[in-house]
Amino acid sequence: MTIVxxxxxxxxxxxxxxxxxxxxxxPHPLSCGLGITIGAGTVFPEVNFxxxxxxxxxxxxxxxxxxxxxxxxxxxxxxxxxxxxxIVLEFELLPAMTERPEWGAxxxxxxxxxxxxxxxxxxxxxxxxxxxxxxxxxxKPPMLRTGEPWQRLFxxxxxCAQAGADILSIESVGGKEVHDPALMYGDFPGxxxxxxxxxxxxxxxxxxxxxxxxxxxxxxxxxxxxxxxxANTAMQLAHQKMLPEVLAAVVxxxxxxxxxxxxxxxxxxxxxxxxxxxxxxxxxxxxxxSMEGKSASCAHFSPxxxxxxxxxxxxxxxxxxxxxxxxxNAPEVFTELLAYDCxxxxxxxxxxxALDMRDWMTASDEWLSPQAAVLSPAATMRIAGAIVAEDTPxxxxxxxxxxxxxxxxxxxxxxxxxxxxxEQQWFGRIEAAFDELPPDEATLLDSMEEQYGGxxxxxxxxx
Amino acid sequence: xxxxxxxxxAILNGDAKKAHIATEAALAAGTDPMDLIQxxxxxxxxxxxxxxxxxxxxxPELLLAGRAMKGAMQLLKPLLSAxxxxxxxxxxxxxxxxxxxxxxxxxxxSMLEGSGFEVIDLGADVSPASFVAAIEERxxxxxxxxxxxxxxMPAMRQTIDAIKAAGLRTQVKILIGGAPVTMQYAKDIGxxxxxxxxxxxxxxxxxxxxxxx
Numbered sequence: 001m002t003i004v005x006x007x008x009x010x011x012x013x014x015x016x017x018x019x020x021x022x023x024x025x026x027p028h029p030l031s032c033g034l035g036i037t038i039g040a041g042t043v044f045p046e047v048n049f050x051x052x053x054x055x056x057x058x059x060x061x062x063x064x065x066x067x068x069x070x071x072x073x074x075x076x077x078x079x080x081x082x083x084x085x086x087i088v089l090e091f092e093l094l095p096a097m098t099e100r101p102e103w104g105a106x107x108x109x110x111x112x113x114x115x116x117x118x119x120x121x122x123x124x125x126x127x128x129x130x131x132x133x134x135x136x137x138x139x140k141p142p143m144l145r146t147g148e149p150w151q152r153l154f155x156x157x158x159x160c161a162q163a164g165a166d167i168l169s170i171e172s173v174g175g176k177e178v179h180d181p182a183l184m185y186g187d188f189p190g191x192x193x194x195x196x197x198x199x200x201x202x203x204x205x206x207x208x209x210x211x212x213x214x215x216x217x218x219x220x221x222x223x224x225x226x227x228x229x230x231a232n233t234a235m236q237l238a239h240q241k242m243l244p245e246v247l248a249a250v251v252x253x254x255x256x257x258x259x260x261x262x263x264x265x266x267x268x269x270x271x272x273x274x275x276x277x278x279x280x281x282x283x284x285x286x287x288x289x290s291m292e293g294k295s296a297s298c299a300h301f302s303p304x305x306x307x308x309x310x311x312x313x314x315x316x317x318x319x320x321x322x323x324x325x326x327x328x329n330a331p332e333v334f335t336e337l338l339a340y341d342c343x344x345x346x347x348x349x350x351x352x353x354a355l356d357m358r359d360w361m362t363a364s365d366e367w368l369s370p371q372a373a374v375l376s377p378a379a380t381m382r383i384a385g386a387i388v389a390e391d392t393p394x395x396x397x398x399x400x401x402x403x404x405x406x407x408x409x410x411x412x413x414x415x416x417x418x419x420x421x422x423e424q425q426w427f428g429r430i431e432a433a434f435d436e437l438p439p440d441e442a443t444l445l446d447s448m449e450e451q452y453g454g455x456x457x458x459x460x461x462x463x
Numbered sequence: 464x465x466x467x468x469x470x471x472x473a474i475l476n477g478d479a480k481k482a483h484i485a486t487e488a489a490l491a492a493g494t495d496p497m498d499l500i501q502x503x504x505x506x507x508x509x510x511x512x513x514x515x516x517x518x519x520x521x522x523p524e525l526l527l528a529g530r531a532m533k534g535a536m537q538l539l540k541p542l543l544s545a546x547x548x549x550x551x552x553x554x555x556x557x558x559x560x561x562x563x564x565x566x567x568x569x570x571x572x573s574m575l576e577g578s579g580f581e582v583i584d585l586g587a588d589v590s591p592a593s594f595v596a597a598i599e600e601r602x603x604x605x606x607x608x609x610x611x612x613x614x615x616m617p618a619m620r621q622t623i624d625a626i627k628a629a630g631l632r633t634q635v636k637i638l639i640g641g642a643p644v645t646m647q648y649a650k651d652i653g654x655x656x657x658x659x660x661x662x663x664x665x666x667x668x669x670x671x672x673x674x675x676x
Contacts, residue, residue, distance in 0.1 A: 053643070055617040056561070094614050096561055137563060138588060180566050184573065185530075186523025233566055240660060242522040242570065321613055422519060 004204040004462070006264035007211075011388055014286025018381045021279070022354045023312050023345055027286030030269055032221045033127025033166035034119040036086045038270050039288030039313040043345045045338035046088040046129070046273055046290050046314040047075050049331035052321045056096040061103070067322050068107050072114035074332040079124065082339040085346070086125035088167075088290075088314055089115065090273070098133040098156045105159035112164030129223060130165035131272070132156040134173045144174050144202050144460035157210060161217040168210055169223035169272050174202020174460070175258070176229045178452045183234055183243065183251070186426075188433035191251060193448045195230060196397030197441055199258035201461040207265035224281070224289075225262040226272035227255030232300075235276075235371060239301045244426035246408060246419065249370035253383045253404030256280040257396045260387065263287065273316030276304065276375060280400075282311055283384035290314035295337045298330065303369035306361040310377060315341055367416040370423075374404045382407055394441040402434055467494065467503045470535060474507035477527025479534045486535040496539040504532050508577060515662060522570060522661075529577020552672060555597050555635075556607040557585030559618035564611035567641060570661040571607060578665050580605075591618070591625035598631050605668055608654075610641040619644075620652040627653075636671045640664060 014028070015021045026039035038044065049071045056064055072089065079087045091111055097104040108130050115126045136142050136149045144150065157168060175198035182190025203225055214222040234248035256277035263269075269287035271278040273296070278289035292299075293308030296318035302308070309315060317334040325333050348357035358377065365372040373379060386403035390396040408427070411417030419427060438444050445463075467489060473481035489499055511528040514520040554575050558568045565587040576582045583601050585593060598606065606626070610616050619639050626632050636655045639648070649657035656671055658664035 051614050053613045053616045053648075055621075056614050094612065095563055096614070133563075135563065140586065180569065184522060184566070184570060185526050186521070237522065237566075237570075241518050242661070244521055422521070426521070 004201075004208050004265070006204065006261070007266050008264055010260065010264065010284045013283050013381075013384055013388060015283045018377050019355060021283055021311055021377050021380060022349075022358055023310060024349055024354065026282055026288045026313060028268075028288075030221065030288050032219075033088075034115060034125060036088070036125035036127050038088070038127075041349065042085050043312060043315055043342045044086040044088060045079070045084060045335060045342050046090055046270075046316040047331060047335050047338060048090040048092060048273065048316055048319045049075070050092065050319050050321055051094070052323050056094060056103075065107065065110060068110050069114075071322050071329065071331045072111050074329055075335045076114055076118040076124070078328070078332040078335045079339065080118065080122050082336060084124070084339050084342070087335075088127045088129055088270075090129040090131060090169075090316070092131045092319065093133050093156065093160075095133045095135055098135050099152055101152055101156040101159045104130075104132060104156050105163040108160045108163040108165055127166040128164060129167040129169055130160040131169040131171065132160060134170055137173045137177060140177075141455055141457045142173070142177055142460065143457055145205060146459075154209065157213050161213055161220045165220055167221045167223040167270070168214060169225070170206070170210065171226040171228045171272065171274070172199075172203055172206050173229050174206065175199030175456075177455050178448075179230050180233070181455070182452075183237070186243075186247070186429075187451075188430060189437060189444065190448065190452060192254065192394075192397055192401070192437060193444055193452065195227075195251070195254045195258055196394040197445060198456060198461050199227075199230070200261045200393035201463075203258050203261040204265055205462070207262040207267055211266035222262075222267045224267045224269050224271035224275065225259050226275035227259050227277055228272070228274040230258075231255040231276065232274055235302065236300060238371065239303070244423050245303075245370045246423050246427045247430060249374045249408060250401045250404050250430055252276060252371060253280075253374050254397045254401040256383060256400055257387060257393050260284060260396075261393065270314050273314065273318055276308060279311040279375060279377070279380040280384045280387065282313075283380050284388055288313035290316050292316040292318045295334060295341055298334060302371075304365060304372045304375055307365035307372050307375045309341065309345065310358045310361045310375075311380065315345070367411055370408050370417065370419070373408055373411055373417055379404070379407050392441065394444070398434065398437060405430060405434065467499060470499060470503040471507045474504060474528050474531045474535070475510055477524055477531055479527070479531040482531035482535045483538070486538045490538065490542070496542045499535075499539065504535060505579065508532055508579065512578065512662075512665070525577060526573045529573055532579075533576060551579050551581045552605065552668075553581045553583065553601060553603040554605040554607060554668065555583045555585060555594070555601060555603040556609070557589035557594065558587040558609045558611075559615055559622060560588060560590045561618055562610050562612050562615035563587050564609075564641075567611065567661065568607075568609040571609070571640065571658075571664045574661050574665050575607075575668060578669075580668065591622040594622050595625050595629045595631065598626065598635060599629070603635055604672065605638065606635045607638045607640070607664065607668075609639070610644060613643045616641075616643055616648065619648075619654070623653050636675065638664065638667060638671070
């Protein structure tokens, strides 16, 4: 078996004191882009935006570009009007823009041009995060390390770096081909296998490549990965009452390990907004994170609206379409929402109130949902501590899940967390499933072969 | 009859192994395959559906029940074919061109299977031409399309247009779904129906078939 070696292992917490795990500050702030430093005391908005319903093709390309021109101009106009102290724009490529790498690069260039002009005219500190789509799962089973999709993704990352990206990120999909069916069928060992064995192997390999691209393009920061395709899928299915919330909460905790692997390979943050595992990453690495919550309700439901902000360094709206609202187009409207969210957090911090503010945001959500409970500063410290105490991604994944389970169980016992009868049944199942997991990765690998062996490509994971 | 009850319970509990054993035992005891379907499998899946609707079951319980039923059905299929029994209603499903999101589509597919439909899953990123080819080859009653991205919604219209151009539109009912999709959009592009979620999709398929009968 070949595994891409980590360039650094995190064996202790960069933030060992819970009261120092605050929004806006971290031990390793990141300076990037056009004069912005993230995690040095100020929370900045990170605005994400997308197209309204429109086909992306040669014939519509000029219209597509016009949308991005309009969105960038309007977002920055509103940001300047509200005197934001800094801003990050995130451009998440759509699949067609990754498949045609020059398209993604062209939009990157457009957005960067707007940021440069705004910085020069208004002195606004800013940066552009670019996130190509991980299109490697086009084939069944996905070929992660070879083939056309990987080549196009690699080229997209390279071209976007050259076209003006300040931060490169991705929501990688390695292991998702197993995690999806495991999640749908409630197969807990399958989820652990996907999150603790397959995904870390792919994340390590992929981030080794992304870090290399950034090194070849000075000024471009290797940002971070996100377990969006894993834990946010679980969150959305739980929201629709299709999966238990307790399961989604445990999956969330376990997913932090595969996202941490990117940092072991040299990612510097800020972590992705949709990576709700961010606080755990921040506690372990000391690097800045982006989060999304109440002001991302334009994109999706979450039971974590306030608590998600408790430890953030960037505050995001996740994604919003360029459609007209009364006060302007939606991306600039959500820029305003984020700007006010950040103002309040920063004003509290400037009056030594960050700890209180953090704890109010935490208390308002914490025990109303298992998924919120595992995002509290206390939960973050426990999950992060459990991860660094173990030495392999497999053991770390189990440790993270167990820490989340224990924390939820304590909440139930203390009658802070109230679970429905069927949630309680699943809670019992999860506990039993943890007890039945083999102690070593090799045994689990063997036991997964019959059920999942046909779903994933072994060489894609160095197997 | 004990085997029929065993089969009912096995499906309700999502136990594929027990469902297989109970089916074999029932057949060995001379139970008519159609009786097994009508008296055990359909009532069990109806109960599973009811438990899901009233939020007693999550999707895993639903899918495991469907898997158990499907396994049992594999034993019955050759016997039904030999007896000239008509097979289930056929559904083709896929995520449209340009869109790689498939978990919602997979859930709909599994729930349809669990409800006794024959489902042909074309996967994700399915071109209009592939939908047309599948309709020509597999002769489905229903076509389901999914999209999660606003920018792939137009591919639904393109697919329907391609089905029309191939002269196949009257042969199939077309349903669409996905986060950005709306009932109005379904009407605009000429689909027969829209579903907000997976369980409603199953009900919609049934109601469309009933109205077409």
